[in-house]
Amino acid sequence: MPDYEYDLVVIGSGPAGESAAVNAIKHDKRVAIIDDKESPGGNCTHVGTIPSKALRSAVNSYLRYQENPITPELKLGQRVQYQDLLKNVSDVIKKQVSMRSRFYTRNQVRYYYGEASFISKNELRIRADGKTSNQITAKDIIIATGSRPYRPTDIDFTHQRVFDSDTILHMPFTPRRLIIYGAGVIGCEYASIFSSLGIKVDLINTRSRLLEFLDDEISDSIFYHMMNRGVTIRHQETFQSLETREDGVCLNLESGKSIRADAILWCNGRTGNTDTLNLDSVGIKANHRGQLEVDKGYQTNVENIYAVGDVVGWPSLASAAYNQGVAAADTAILGDKTHYVDDVPTGIYTIPEISSVGKTERELTAAKVPYEVGRAFFKDTARGQISGQSQGMLKILFHAHDHSILGVHCFGREATEIIHIGQAIMKQKGKANSIHYFINNTFNYPTMAEAYRIAAFNGLNRLK
Structure with missing residues (x-):
């Protein structure tokens, strides 16, 4: 057998990658993780689940304080600033990074900072800060690179008033009116967060009802509560164009409507982070959304390469990703394909x-x-x-x-x-x-x- 440096290398340190690495360590394997962020946690910790839920928690605390009859002074029109709430987000991220760093140290998982790409099915190149820093070999490789917000090419995301679900966490001002395009899970979560702060929200839904995969009664309930918070929900609308200016944006819809606001948050889908992996070199193809096809053991069409988490599509949940990572490591190490994750609870963190x-x-x-x-x-x-x-x-x-x-x-x-x-x-x-x-x-x-x-x-x- 070839003498590889590692038994298993995981690309990505989010929930799926972390659980895969730790599971392999428990089986006495030599394990390394590669991530394009200097500190562990992946997109989940730095720009996804953790910061958005920390923001929601801060907003919930504000609402409880505002609605509590013991604190009537906040009912005189005092508004919290968005930037103040983000301080709580930063604190939670630091705690998560510190905890996850201890995991890797305690379990002796080697952490490589940089962008990974395939040389062959057993070789990876790592580039950090634009320079090749390492080339490593592994018997098995798990792709757990997560996803990012989908960005249409005809929208200028560099504009100071245009945001996606990553960059909204760094919005430097508190808008009076916000457009959210896309009424999926992320869009609905942010619509409820911002409307709870007294911000007027226009939620653009390309479908006929909110979150139509839910039980109808539950879907109707969230619709009612958003309307009660002042959210204007526009069903069956389709994007035509976006006009931007220094002090705001104007969204033009196919129906002929034009909606003006201080900013827009684009929440219409996500893309798997697979475009920089040089997958062609190993014969793996991603679909149009950057997602990879796997079998019930999370194995790709290449026998020693696996994929887990958002890069395999549904359910794209951190909770499921943890179990997917464990299952992929079991397949690679034990040949056990019995842990396919196909029944998970839905959790939507609206308010x-x-x-x-x-x-x-x-x-x-x-x-x-x-x-x-x-x-x-x-x-x-x-x-x-x-x-x-x-x-x-x-x-x-x-x-x-x-x-x-x-x-x-x-x-x-x-x-x-x-x-x-x-x-x-x-x-x-x-x-x-x-x-x-x-x-x-x-x-x-x-x-x-x-x-x-x-x-x-x-x-x-x-x-x-």
Whole structure:
């Protein structure tokens, strides 16, 4: 066998790359990570999930303070500045980088700073600051380079009033009015964040409803709450052109509408970071969005090269990426292809947030599955009343005959935490997967978990 420097090299230090590297270390392999950022964490830590969720948390804290009757002085029209909220973002990023750096030191993972590209299927070139700094060899290679916002060529993203989901984290001013083009997950998250700060938001949706992959009732709820926050939502609109000037922008739509604002945030899709990898040298082709095709073991068409995370497309979630990285390392080291990640909860960090797992009512109706619905409104829970979390709902879909849980959908504060209780029961086998669990077992009181008991009684009472 050739004497490679490393058993495994991972390109990218985000959630997928980190979990792959650490898993390989646990199997006593020689491991290295290459990343084009000087400090670890990948796009997730530096420009994606972590900073956007830290920003959302800061906005939520501001809202709680503003809505608390103990602090009426903030109701006199005082506005928080966007730049002040970004200080919290910077602090969280520093903590994440420090923690992840300790991971690599403790596990003896070699970290290379630079941009990686293939020389052959076992050789990589690393360029840092425009210069070749290293060439390394590895038995197996995992591509975990993440993604970046899609940028159409006819939009000038260098303009001071034009942003994407990366650069918006460095916006140097607080706009009075903001256009967000694209009403997917990222667009909706930022629409709720900025509207909560009192900024007028025009949300441009190319489809007929918001987040149409969600249960219809949940989709309607986020639509209502955004409208209530002052967001103007424009459905079935298509980009035509963008005019920019020193003090603002004008978005022209195919429908003939022209919308003016202080700035625009473009949130219409993402592109896999694969264009600099020199994939042609190893016979791998990316699709038009820079994504790679893999099998159930995250193996590409080249036997020793794997891909995980955003570069393989769906579900493009940090939560799934961690498991994908572990699965790819297991395939490379053990030949184990049994851990394909295909069932994950949805977490959308709007204000209020959304989370779901399993089937929607539309899907169950189309499949002609007899089901019933149990609902609990947060305003009817003791914890919701105590904490002021009156907005929100938990919804359980269960089989009308055997009472097995088919789907759980939650809208409201802490929805992404609450969902895991339902997920855990739904994943049980046989009779253990039953809505009766929430009636036959005792939960702490008062907690938001009380919503499961209320929803269970509500649903079962419909059957009587």
